[in-house]
Amino acid sequence: MSEIHKTMTIHLKIWRQKSPNDQGHFIEHTAKNVSEHMSFLELMDVVNQELILKGDDAIEFDHDCREGICGTCSMVINGNPHGPEKATTTCQLHMRKFKDGDHITVEPFRAKAFPVVKDLKVDRTAFDKIITSGGYVSVNTGSAQDANNIPIGKHTADLAFEVAACIGCGACVAACVNGSAALFTSAKVSHMALLPQGQAEREQRVLNMVRTMESLGFGNCSNTGACELSCPKEIPLESIARMNREFYCAEVKERPEKEIGGF
Amino acid sequence: MSLIQSSMGRKLIMGVCGGVWALFVFGHMAGNMLILVGAEAYNKYAHAIVTNKPLLYGTEVALLSTLVFHVIFGVVLTLKNKSAREQKYAMTPNGEKRTSLASRTMIYHGTIILFFIVYHLITFKYGKETFVTYDGVQMRDLHSLVVEVFQQPAYVMGYVVCLMLLGWHLSHGVSSLFQTMGLNHPKHTPCIKMLGKVYAVVVTLGFISQPLYVIMTSF
Numbered sequence: 001m002s003e004i005h006k007t008m009t010i011h012l013k014i015w016r017q018k019s020p021n022d023q024g025h026f027i028e029h030t031a032k033n034v035s036e037h038m039s040f041l042e043l044m045d046v047v048n049q050e051l052i053l054k055g056d057d058a059i060e061f062d063h064d065c066r067e068g069i070c071g072t073c074s075m076v077i078n079g080n081p082h083g084p085e086k087a088t089t090t091c092q093l094h095m096r097k098f099k100d101g102d103h104i105t106v107e108p109f110r111a112k113a114f115p116v117v118k119d120l121k122v123d124r125t126a127f128d129k130i131i132t133s134g135g136y137v138s139v140n141t142g143s144a145q146d147a148n149n150i151p152i153g154k155h156t157a158d159l160a161f162e163v164a165a166c167i168g169c170g171a172c173v174a175a176c177v178n179g180s181a182a183l184f185t186s187a188k189v190s191h192m193a194l195l196p197q198g199q200a201e202r203e204q205r206v207l208n209m210v211r212t213m214e215s216l217g218f219g220n221c222s223n224t225g226a227c228e229l230s231c232p233k234e235i236p237l238e239s240i241a242r243m244n245r246e247f248y249c250a251e252v253k254e255r256p257e258k259e260i261g262g263f
Numbered sequence: 264m265s266l267i268q269s270s271m272g273r274k275l276i277m278g279v280c281g282g283v284w285a286l287f288v289f290g291h292m293a294g295n296m297l298i299l300v301g302a303e304a305y306n307k308y309a310h311a312i313v314t315n316k317p318l319l320y321g322t323e324v325a326l327l328s329t330l331v332f333h334v335i336f337g338v339v340l341t342l343k344n345k346s347a348r349e350q351k352y353a354m355t356p357n358g359e360k361r362t363s364l365a366s367r368t369m370i371y372h373g374t375i376i377l378f379f380i381v382y383h384l385i386t387f388k389y390g391k392e393t394f395v396t397y398d399g400v401q402m403r404d405l406h407s408l409v410v411e412v413f414q415q416p417a418y419v420m421g422y423v424v425c426l427m428l429l430g431w432h433l434s435h436g437v438s439s440l441f442q443t444m445g446l447n448h449p450k451h452t453p454c455i456k457m458l459g460k461v462y463a464v465v466v467t468l469g470f471i472s473q474p475l476y477v478i479m480t481s482f
């Protein structure tokens with residue numbers, strides 16, 4: 001009879017770290033009878049069950065939707081954020097992408113701006129700070145106007161949608177040699193710079209978001225392109241170029257505070 | 264705030280300064296190809312440059328200032344980048360998510376290029392001075408100095424390695440500069456990337472061909 005349900009043995013090397021200030025270390029664990037249909041997070045669940053039965057603490061990792069839309073899951077799997085598959089989050093990565101007997105190293109996203117909370121869990125509040133600094137639009141009060149009053153070309157809508165797909169997982173930062181948040185920030189800047197609703201704050205937004213980004217300990221973009229390759233939503237490098245244009249123009253046009261409205 | 268106060272502004276300045284050098288190395292390579300024509304053409308070309316003081320000093324000031332900015336900001340940005348990840352990974356992106364080695368090692372080939380530039384100036388610009396006279400005009404005989412230097416196999420080997428590193432620097436640098444300046448478009452970027460690599464190869468092969476020509480014609 002043909003084997004419908006293939007199982008495999010996976011040799012894991014997993015990062016464990018008690019607290020942000022703990023040095024951290026790798027533990028080794030061999031997972032047997034791993035179903036090829038499992039997601040990577042389900043493998044971690046099984047590993048945790050085994051650890052708990054042995055009396056150990058479960059390995060902490062972030063997850064929520066488990067369907068690739070919330071951006072909560074993370075982990076660097078064999079050197080790649082979200083694992084080897086392109087356009088895939090860890091929760092959507094299946095064990096059939098690995099082979100029986102494979103050795104897999106699991107680490108947290110590493111960046112100064114993303115301190116490890118525990119084990120594989122990192123604090124991505126820095127992204128929230130970038131969003132807060134500019135991720136909003138002005139909306140008039142009163143009754144909502146007819147949506148069709150704001151014409152948006154199909155191509156523009158598609159471009160904006162492409163960058164709006166960013167789920168803010170932080171894989172771009174994790175993949176970048178410089179720990180740069182340029183791809184994330186550029187997705188947020190682009191999303192609103194492209195749409196009519198974003199025009200009111202367009203210049204102030206890019207200035208605020210870039211300055212906030214630079215103040216949080218992220219590195220700078222050196223155009224290696226690692227972020228684009230690791231992005232589960234395939235946000236293109238083009239959006240970083242757009243952010244660069246937006247930033248330079250806004251920066252040279254920015255007026256000193258006291259001059260605004262004065263003579 | 265001004266552009267120079269932000270890392271992104273500094274990166275733009277360092278990139279544009281690198282671009283000035285990228286244009287210069289092409290011109291320098293193309294002009295020096297006169298070595299294939301002969302001693303007289305080579306020396307007269309050099310003489311025309313050094314006697315045109317506005318051109319000479321203008322170029323020197325432009326090259327020195329752009330190099331200073333490129334190096335200082337290059338080092339400053341790289342240091343900040345290195346500090347953005349204190350705890351290193353056990354493994355780094357690989358497979359389909361791997362990036363080019365050149366793009367991740369700019370500071371290393373850049374530093375070697377810096378030492379090369381200094382050594383290169385000492386060897387040639389500030390090297391031994393002998394003179395020749397063509398059509399009654401006395402000028403520096405750079406050609407004989409270049410031939411003498413290029414006849415040393417050890418020197419040529421080092422020279423070839425440095426120029427290959429320059430080519431490697433340019434293979435990422437040229438197209439990267441377009442991205443830094445905000446010029447990325449699905450219609451043009453594939454072409455820019457390809458031309459950036461071609462540019463790097465042309466500059467490198469052009470420069471390397473000169474000592475190889477000297478070696479091959481001197482036996």
Ligand code: HEM
Nearest residue numbers: 222278281282284285337369370373374377436439440443
């Ligand atoms: C003939 C000499 C040189 C040329 C033509 C050149 C050209 C370039 C170009 C075009 C770039 C791309 C800039 C961008 O991405 O916008 C670049 C980047 C870079 N160069 Fe140079 N360069 C030269 C010498 C040097 C030297 C002497 C250093 C020494 C430290 C250096 C260090 C760097 C670094 C670190 C980067 C990347 C910076 C980043 O992306 O953050 N380069 N170079």
Ligand code: FES
Nearest residue numbers: 066070071073091
């Ligand atoms: S858990 Fe929501 S994207 Fe992976």
